[in-house]
Amino acid sequence: MTTSEMSATHGSGGPAAVEHSAAACRSQRHTRVQHLIAADEHSLVDLATLLATLPLCSTGRVFVEVPDSRWIDALPVPPRMVVTWLDRSSRSGEAGTGRACPSGAALTRAVTAWADEMLCAEGDETRIELLGGYVGTADIADHLTERLGIDPARIHTPERFRLFDAR
Incomplete structure (x- = not known):
């Protein structure tokens, strides 16, 4: 299936399909699904695979934490998506400690701050893909479910982390 043929239920497994042709995506009435994607240097292959499957009309943010x-590098994202690179070497750890930024901390701070601002509308249907390391992914997932009340079924994490076994 090509990107232009993908359904609006991409990734959700839902039954209702919506045409994803170039003409449909140009329509003002076409529903554009927002995405929140978080990754790190260990998940770049998974990130590239995910981005290759997104419809051209997708919107949202991609956060990528890297060591330096x-x-x-350039990431091929749909035109309505923004990529934010988080360079750990230029960031600090917790305020006042003088420590270097540990793995997952920059990603957690950026994603939770964005989510606090952007995922506040009732009925928000943002698709959430957390591909980073375990600690950052778990911290972000906890924030999204406990503080923002997002249904864990809407948050996709690597199966090996077993963050939402009850699903």
């Missing part, structure tokens, strides 16, 4: 600026 040498990892930063």
Whole structure:
């Protein structure tokens, strides 16, 4: 299936399909699904695979935490999506500690801050893909479910983490 043929229920497994042709995506009435995607240097292959499956009309944010600026590269995302690279080497750990930014901390701070601002509308249907390391992914998932009340079924994490076994 090509990107232009994908349904609006991409990733949700839902039964209702909506045409995803170039003409449908240009329509003002076409529903554009927002995405929140978080990744790190260990999940770049999974991130590239996910991005390749998104419809051209997708909107949202992609946050990628990396050890330093040498990892930063262009990512092929739909035109209505924004990529934010989080370079750990240029960030600090917790305020006042003087420590370096640990793995997952920059991603957690950025994603939870964005979610607090952007996922506040009742009935929000943002698709959430957390591909980063375990600690950052678990912290983000906890924030989304406990503080923002997002249904864990809407949050997709690597199966190996077993964050939502009850699903």
